[in-house]
Amino acid sequence: MSGFLFLLLVTPLICTFLSCVLHKSKHAMSIIIFVVSSFSFLASILLIKGFLDIGEHLVAMNFLGFISMQLEPISLIFICMVTFLWSCTNLYSISYLKVNHEIIPTKFYFFLSISIFVTICIALAPNLVVTFIFYELLTIFTYPLVAHIGGDKECKSARIYLYMLMGASMLLFLPALGFLLAHIGHSDFVIGGIAKNLPVGSVTILFLFFLYGVAKSAIVPMHFWLPEAMVASFPVSAVLHAVAVVKSGIFIMLKISVYIFGLDYLRSNIFSFLDTNIVSVLCGLSLLISSVFAIYQTRIKLLLAYSTISQLSICLLAMSMFHPLAITAAILHMVSHAFGKITLFFASGYVYSSSKISDIKDFAGLGNKMKLIMAMFTMASLSIIGLPIFAGFISKAYIYYSAISQDINYFVLAVLSISILITADYFIKVIYIIYEEPKVISKKAEVNYSYKLHSSMTCAIILTFLGLTSYMFLYDHIVDLMSLVAY
Amino acid sequence: MMNLYYIAAFVIVLLCGIAFAYGSKIENKNPTYMAPIYLGAAISIMLTNNLLIIFMLFEIMMLSGTFMIFGGRSNLSRLAGITYFKFHILSGVLFLVGAILYYKEYKNFEFISVDLVSRLHLFHYFLLASLFINLAMPPFSSWLIEGYSATTSSGSIFLSVGVTKVAIFLLIKIFLGYRYLIYVGVFMSVYGILYALFESNIRRIINYYIISQLGVMVIATGIGLSNIEMNFIVISEIIYIALLMMIVALANSNLGKVFKVTCLIIFCAVASSLPFTPGYINKFLLYQNHFVIETIWLKYMISAISLGSAISVGIRIPALILVQKNNKKPNVVLSQKISAAVLICFTLALGIDSESILGQKIYLFGAEALKQIAIFISALLVFAILSKPLLKARSYYLPKLGFDYSILLRKIHFKRAVNLSYMQIATQLSVPRFKQNSEVIISVAIYTLMLMLLL
Numbered sequence: 001m002s003g004f005l006f007l008l009l010v011t012p013l014i015c016t017f018l019s020c021v022l023h024k025s026k027h028a029m030s031i032i033i034f035v036v037s038s039f040s041f042l043a044s045i046l047l048i049k050g051f052l053d054i055g056e057h058l059v060a061m062n063f064l065g066f067i068s069m070q071l072e073p074i075s076l077i078f079i080c081m082v083t084f085l086w087s088c089t090n091l092y093s094i095s096y097l098k099v100n101h102e103i104i105p106t107k108f109y110f111f112l113s114i115s116i117f118v119t120i121c122i123a124l125a126p127n128l129v130v131t132f133i134f135y136e137l138l139t140i141f142t143y144p145l146v147a148h149i150g151g152d153k154e155c156k157s158a159r160i161y162l163y164m165l166m167g168a169s170m171l172l173f174l175p176a177l178g179f180l181l182a183h184i185g186h187s188d189f190v191i192g193g194i195a196k197n198l199p200v201g202s203v204t205i206l207f208l209f210f211l212y213g214v215a216k217s218a219i220v221p222m223h224f225w226l227p228e229a230m231v232a233s234f235p236v237s238a239v240l241h242a243v244a245v246v247k248s249g250i251f252i253m254l255k256i257s258v259y260i261f262g263l264d265y266l267r268s269n270i271f272s273f274l275d276t277n278i279v280s281v282l283c284g285l286s287l288l289i290s291s292v293f294a295i296y297q298t299r300i301k302l303l304l305a306y307s308t309i310s311q312l313s314i315c316l317l318a319m320s321m322f323h324p325l326a327i328t329a330a331i332l333h334m335v336s337h338a339f340g341k342i343t344l345f346f347a348s349g350y351v352y353s354s355s356k357i358s359d360i361k362d363f364a365g366l367g368n369k370m371k372l373i374m375a376m377f378t379m380a381s382l383s384i385i386g387l388p389i390f391a392g393f394i395s396k397a398y399i400y401y402s403a404i405s406q407d408i409n410y411f412v413l414a415v416l417s418i419s420i421l422i423t424a425d426y427f428i429k430v431i432y433i434i435y436e437e438p439k440v441i442s443k444k445a446e447v448n449y450s451y452k453l454h455s456s457m458t459c460a461i462i463l464t465f466l467g468l469t470s471y472m473f474l475y476d477h478i479v480d481l482m483s484l485v486a487y
Numbered sequence: 488m489m490n491l492y493y494i495a496a497f498v499i500v501l502l503c504g505i506a507f508a509y510g511s512k513i514e515n516k517n518p519t520y521m522a523p524i525y526l527g528a529a530i531s532i533m534l535t536n537n538l539l540i541i542f543m544l545f546e547i548m549m550l551s552g553t554f555m556i557f558g559g560r561s562n563l564s565r566l567a568g569i570t571y572f573k574f575h576i577l578s579g580v581l582f583l584v585g586a587i588l589y590y591k592e593y594k595n596f597e598f599i600s601v602d603l604v605s606r607l608h609l610f611h612y613f614l615l616a617s618l619f620i621n622l623a624m625p626p627f628s629s630w631l632i633e634g635y636s637a638t639t640s641s642g643s644i645f646l647s648v649g650v651t652k653v654a655i656f657l658l659i660k661i662f663l664g665y666r667y668l669i670y671v672g673v674f675m676s677v678y679g680i681l682y683a684l685f686e687s688n689i690r691r692i693i694n695y696y697i698i699s700q701l702g703v704m705v706i707a708t709g710i711g712l713s714n715i716e717m718n719f720i721v722i723s724e725i726i727y728i729a730l731l732m733m734i735v736a737l738a739n740s741n742l743g744k745v746f747k748v749t750c751l752i753i754f755c756a757v758a759s760s761l762p763f764t765p766g767y768i769n770k771f772l773l774y775q776n777h778f779v780i781e782t783i784w785l786k787y788m789i790s791a792i793s794l795g796s797a798i799s800v801g802i803r804i805p806a807l808i809l810v811q812k813n814n815k816k817p818n819v820v821l822s823q824k825i826s827a828a829v830l831i832c833f834t835l836a837l838g839i840d841s842e843s844i845l846g847q848k849i850y851l852f853g854a855e856a857l858k859q860i861a862i863f864i865s866a867l868l869v870f871a872i873l874s875k876p877l878l879k880a881r882s883y884y885l886p887k888l889g890f891d892y893s894i895l896l897r898k899i900h901f902k903r904a905v906n907l908s909y910m911q912i913a914t915q916l917s918v919p920r921f922k923q924n925s926e927v928i929i930s931v932a933i934y935t936l937m938l939m940l941l942l
Contacts, residue, residue: 382550385576387550388542388543388547389543397583397587400583400584400587401587401590404587404588405591408588408591408609417580417584420580421573421577421580424572424573424576425573428569428572428573429569432568432569435557435565436565
C-alpha cells in the first residue's frame with residue numbers, strides 16, 4: 001500500500017528529472033515521459049484497491065516515514081482522474097510538440113510534471129494548512145506554463161493570473177484559515193467536521209470566505225484568471241485549466257464542506273431563505289452569468305473557458321445542497337466534465353496544430369475534412385450539454401435526482417434546466433459552423449491547411465473519448481466508492 | 488395489441504418513404520439514412536413503459552431529426568435544424584424533470600396510469616409542458632413549420648409521422664380524459680386552419696394542417712374517447728398525413744394526367760374527411776361520443792374545424808397545384824408512383840374496413856356521412872365565391888405566432904459579434920420577426936384569457 005503511494009508520488013518527480021536530463025533528444029524524452037507517467041495511473045488504481053481492502057473511511061499514511069498523508073474516497077477519485085488525464089496529455093504532447101515549435105519541451109515537461117506532483121499532494125494533504133501551502137505552490141508552478149511563449153500579451157495575462165489567484169487566497173482564504181485555527185486550534189480533516197462551536201452567524205461568512213478565497217474553482221467574480229490563462233498552449237489548457245487546477249479548487253471546497261464543517265452543521269447553520277441557502281443562490285448566479293458570457297465568445301479557447309466556468313459552477317451548485325447524494329453528484333459531474341472538456345481541448349488543439357485556426361468562424365467546413373476528430377468534438381460537446389448515453393447526461397441526471405431526493409429543491413432544478421438550455425445554445429452554434437460548407441475561406445486558413453494524421457494526438461483523443469462513452473459503466477464504481485464516505 | 492398497429496404503421500411509412508426517396512434524383516439522401524434511427528426510436532417508445540427510457544429515445548429522435556433537417560443542405564435548413572434542436576432540448580429537460588419527480592413519488596420509472604380526477608401531481612405539469620412542445624402548440628410551433636419545410640421532401644415525410652405522433656401516444660397514455668385539453672386542442676386547430684388559409688407555400692400549408700389535426704387529436708384526448716378509438720385515430724393519422732406529404736412532394740414532378748387527378752381527388756377527400764376515408768371515421772367517432780352530443784358548442788366547433796380544413800387545405804392545395812405553371816418539371820419515377828399508390832391503398836383500406844380494428848359499428852351512409860358531404864359542398868361554394876383572394880393569399884396578413892427562447896440572448900449578441908456567419912443568417916431571419924412584438928403579446932394575452940376562463 002505504501003509502495004503504491006511511493007510510486008504515485010515519485011513518477012511525476014521522475015518525469016521532472018527526465019525532462020532535465022534528456023534535453024538533447026526531445027522526441028525520445030516525450031515518449032519516455034509518457035511511458036513513465038502512465039505508471040502513476042497504475043499506482044492510483046492499485047491504491048484504490050488497497051484502500052478498499054483496508055475498509056476504513058480515512059486512512060492515515062506515511063511517506064518516507066515522516067510526511068503524513070491521508071487517503072479518503074474523494075481524493076482517490078480525484079487522483080485517479082488527474083493521473084489518467086495527465087498520461088493522456090503526455091501521449092497527446094508527443095506529436096503536438098513535434099508540430100508546434102514555439103514550445104520548449106524541457107520547460108514544458110518540467111513544470112507540467114511538477115504541477116501534477118503538487119496537485120497529487122493537495123489531494124493527499126492531511127489538514128487544511130498543508131492544503132493551503134500546496135495550493136499556493138500550484139499557482140507558482142503553473143505561472144511559467146502560462147507565460148511560456150514570453151510575448152507581451154502572454155506575460156500580461158500570466159501576471160493577471162498570478163495576482164488574481166494569489167490575491168484571492170491571501171485576502172480571503174488565509175484569513176479564514178487563521179480564524180479557523182484561532183477558534184479550534186487545528187485544521188485536520190476529520191469525519192463529521194471539526195468546526196462545531198463557532199460564534200453564531202460566523203459560519204456563513206467563513207464559508208463564503210472559503211468559497212471566494214479558493215479562486216481556482218472560478219466562481220464568477222473570481223473567474224477572470226481562467227480566460228487569461230488560455231494564452232497557454234493547448235495541452236496545458238487541457239490538463240491544467242480544464243482538469244487539474246480548476247478541479248483542485250472544487251476538490252478543496254468539497255473537502256472543506258465535508259471534513260471541516262460537516263454537512264449537517266452546514267445545512268443547519270448556513271443562512272437561507274425559502275429553503276434555498278445563500279451558497280446555492282451565489283453558485284446559481286455564477287452559473288447563469290458565465291453561461292451567458294460563453295455565448296459572446298468568438299474564439300474557441302475562450303468559449304471553452306467560459307463553458308468550463310459554468311460547468312464548475314454546476315459542481316458547486318450540486319455541492320451547495322449539502323447532503324451526501326449531492327456530494328456524490330458533484331464528484332460525478334467533476335469527472336464527467338473533465339473527460340468531456342479535455343476531449344474538446346484536444347480536438348481543437350489538433351485543429352490548431354494542423355491549420356493554426358483559433359477563431360470559431362474559421363471552423364467552417366472542417367466537418368468534411370477531419371471527419372473523425374470533428375465527430376468526437378461533436379459528441380464531446382453533446383456530452384457537455386448533457387444528452388443521453390454520454391457522461392454529461394449521467395452526472396446531470398444524478399444532480400437532478402439529488403435535488404429532489406429529500407425536499408424538492410426548486411431553485412437547483414430551475415437553474416440547472418436553464419443552464420442546459422443556454423449550453424445547448426452555444427454549442428449547437430459551434431456544431432452548426434463545423435458542418436457548414438465554407439463560403440469564403442479566410443486567407444490565413446487557406447494557406448495553412450494541411451491535414452496530416454498526427455497519430456499520437458488522435459490516439460489521445462480516442463482514449464479520452466472512450467472515457468466519455470464508457471462512463472455509464474464507470475459511474476457505478478464512483479458511486480460505490482463514494483458510499484464509503486462517512487458524513 | 489394496439490402497439491402492433493402503431494409499429495405496422497411506422498414500418499409502412501418507413502418503407503414507402505425509403506422507396507420514395509430512392510427514386511428522387513435531385514435531392515440529398517442523408518435523411519433516408521437517418522430515418523430508420525428516427526422511426527426505430529419511435530417504435531421503441533411504443534414498446535416500453537419506462538419514463539427514463541422514453542426520455543432517452545426522445546433524445547435520439549431529437550438528434551436524428553436535427554440531422555434530417557440539416558440534410559436539406561441550405562443555410563435555411565441548418566437554421567431550422569438549430570431551432571428544432573433547441574426546442575427539443577427544452578422539452579427533453581422538462582420531460583426529464585417530470586420523470587424524476589415521478590420517480591420520487593412512486594420509487595419507480597415504470598409508468599402506471601394515475602387517476603386524473605383526484606388531482607394533478609407536480610410531474611404531470613412537467614410532462615404536459617414537455618408534450619405540448621413536442622405537439623407544436625402554437626407559441627412553440629416554429630420548429631415544426633420551419634423544420635418540416637426546410638428539409639428534403641422525403642425527410643419531411645419521415646418527420647411528419649415521428650415525434651408529434653409519439654407525443655400524442657404518450658398524451659393518450661397519461662392524460663386521457665383530462666377535460667382542459669379540449670380548449671388547448673380547439674386553439675391549436677383554429678390556429679392551424681387560420682394560418683394555413685393565409686399561407687402561399689404549399690409545404691408550409693400542409694405543416695399548418697398537421698398542427699390543426701394534432702389539435703383535433705388533443706380535443707379527442709380531452710373528451711376521453713375509449714383507448715382503442717383514440718389509438719385508431721392516431722394510427723390512421725400516421726398513414727394519411729404521410730400520404731398527404733407525399734402527394735405535396737410529388738407536385739414538384741411531372742405526373743401523368745390520370746395519376747395526378749387520382750392523387751388530387753384522394754387528397755381532397757382525405758383532407759376534407761369525406762366518407763370512405765379515415766378522416767371520416769375520426770369525425771364519426773367524435774360525433775358519436777356522449778360528451779360531444781351533450782356539449783353543443785363543441786359539436787359545432789368540430790363541424791367548423793372540418794369546414795375550415797376542407798377550405799384551407801382540402802380544396803385549396805389541389806387548386807394551388809392545378810394553378811401552378813407547368814414548365815420543366817422532372818418526370819415522376821416508378822418507385823415514387825408505387826409508394827404513393829401503396830399509401831393510397833392503406834388509407835382507403837383504413838377508411839372502408841375500420842370495423843375490424845375498432846370492433847364497433849361504423850355507419851358509412853348515416854347522418855354523419857351526409858353532414859360531412861354537406862360540409863364539403865358548402866366549403867366548395869365558399870371556395871368558388873372567394874377563389875381569387877384565397878388563391879392569392881399571402882402570409883403577411885397575420886402576425887407570426889411563435890418565438891425562440893434564445894431570442895433575447897441573440898439580440899444582445901448582435902451588437903457584440905456580428906462576424907459569425909451563423910449570426911448573419913440569424914439576423915436575416917429573426918430580426919423582422921423580432922420587430923413584431925405583437926406576436927408575443929398576443930400569445931401571452933390568449934393564454935391569460937384561457938387561464939382566467941378556466942379559473
